[in-house]
Amino acid sequence: MTPKPNAMLCRYGEVFLKKGRKLHFVEEVRKNVASCLRMFHNISVTAPYGRIVVLNGDGYLPNLPAFAENQPAVEEAIRRVFGIENFSPAILCTRDFGSIRDAAIALVDERRRSTRLPLSFKAETNRVDKTFPVRSRQLNADIGAAILQHAPDMSVNVHHPDLLIEVEIRPEFVLVSAGRIEGAHGLPAGTSGRGLLLLSGGIDSPVAGWLAIKRGVAVEALYFHSFPFTGDQARRKVIELGRALAKWQSPFLLHIVQFAEYQKFCRDKLRGKLLVLAYRRQMLRVAEALAKRRGLTALITGESIGQVASQTLENMATIESAATLPVLRPVCSYDKMETVVLANRIGTYDISIQPYDDCCSLFVPEHPELHGRTQRMEWLESTMEVDKHVDLILDTLETLPLTSR
Numbered sequence: 001m002t003p004k005p006n007a008m009l010c011r012y013g014e015v016f017l018k019k020g021r022k023l024h025f026v027e028e029v030r031k032n033v034a035s036c037l038r039m040f041h042n043i044s045v046t047a048p049y050g051r052i053v054v055l056n057g058d059g060y061l062p063n064l065p066a067f068a069e070n071q072p073a074v075e076e077a078i079r080r081v082f083g084i085e086n087f088s089p090a091i092l093c094t095r096d097f098g099s100i101r102d103a104a105i106a107l108v109d110e111r112r113r114s115t116r117l118p119l120s121f122k123a124e125t126n127r128v129d130k131t132f133p134v135r136s137r138q139l140n141a142d143i144g145a146a147i148l149q150h151a152p153d154m155s156v157n158v159h160h161p162d163l164l165i166e167v168e169i170r171p172e173f174v175l176v177s178a179g180r181i182e183g184a185h186g187l188p189a190g191t192s193g194r195g196l197l198l199l200s201g202g203i204d205s206p207v208a209g210w211l212a213i214k215r216g217v218a219v220e221a222l223y224f225h226s227f228p229f230t231g232d233q234a235r236r237k238v239i240e241l242g243r244a245l246a247k248w249q250s251p252f253l254l255h256i257v258q259f260a261e262y263q264k265f266c267r268d269k270l271r272g273k274l275l276v277l278a279y280r281r282q283m284l285r286v287a288e289a290l291a292k293r294r295g296l297t298a299l300i301t302g303e304s305i306g307q308v309a310s311q312t313l314e315n316m317a318t319i320e321s322a323a324t325l326p327v328l329r330p331v332c333s334y335d336k337m338e339t340v341v342l343a344n345r346i347g348t349y350d351i352s353i354q355p356y357d358d359c360c361s362l363f364v365p366e367h368p369e370l371h372g373r374t375q376r377m378e379w380l381e382s383t384m385e386v387d388k389h390v391d392l393i394l395d396t397l398e399t400l401p402l403t404s405r
Helices: 022-036 068-079 097-115 136-150 204-214 232-246 260-269 272-294 313-320 336-346 374-381 386-394
Strands: 007-012 043-046 052-056 084-093 120-127 163-169 174-178 194-198 218-225 252-258 298-300 398-402
Touching: 007 022, 007 068, 007 174, 022 043, 022 052, 022 068, 052 084, 068 084, 084 097, 097 136, 097 163, 097 174, 120 136, 136 163, 194 204, 194 272, 204 218, 204 232, 204 298, 204 336, 218 232, 218 272, 232 252, 232 398, 252 386, 260 272, 260 386, 272 298, 272 313, 272 374, 272 386, 313 374
Parallel strands: 120 163, 194 218, 194 298, 218 252
Antiparallel strands: 007 052, 007 084, 043 052, 084 174, 163 174, 252 398
């Protein structure tokens, strides 16, 4: 029987540098991999030194049923786990050369069927278990000779091979893999604290949330809904954005509050050019109150320097002064096309461009203030009972736990 991939060999990158707390970070990656594969039965996830290994079944036995029908889904799930640098479908072997050779040839044949072109290759062994009787260099040569005998049209290229055959020899297992699939990189979810994302229906804020998750922040989101000026379609759009982010962090909590009454209140109280600053400052107050209630330690926004009128440096400083928690702006230095590229990659762009306005476009002046001043806004707000309105807005709070579909 031709061996087929029945394991996944995952490698982590930045996590390896975490001195002192490395074991904690590795265990978080392992748990996150296990969580993302929880829908598959009879799969074990272990963390031998330097690797995360996914196996069919509970033991290290050869010729278990391969991932077969589930392999593409397993790959897609692991691709979304932050902390994984790259990973490889692999074949679990016994500790003899014949088994390793057969696995390497099977992987070569699989690649040749998909490319139908002559390939160059290199065999590379990581012999962690020094009791294994064959040294790495000799094993590489023996595997290479077997492949060339099996496929004479192939060639060896030790510097830039089309196909890298890797053999991982450890006391617990022997795995043979061919090729690496790029992972999500970053840090495992939740290892950098917890933050609240101000999520709109636009392109930038979902990307900002994703970047925060990538850096290990466990993210919840807050959406300001302005019903009846923004309808159910805008609300459904934001829920879909939350579900898209839940593919990278699950479950994903989406909080929704009603904001239209405060916007109307500001419209009647303030000069038009200051409305955007007033809205944004109140959003931060509401977000901070909710974050403290939830035990979150940072706010996250999709602001990008100079992109719109409210995002001049003076305005960003004026808006941020309404909060005491740190405000993270992961896309602050991105231009729009960089953000669009990333939004396409993470699956939020097509949702974001649906033509349903959110509260950010409501009662917006034609010529908003470009050079906000904190003292002036504080003086104007001193007669507006902003703290009372924070409580009124939070009284409308609705929380939705979202998972990816």
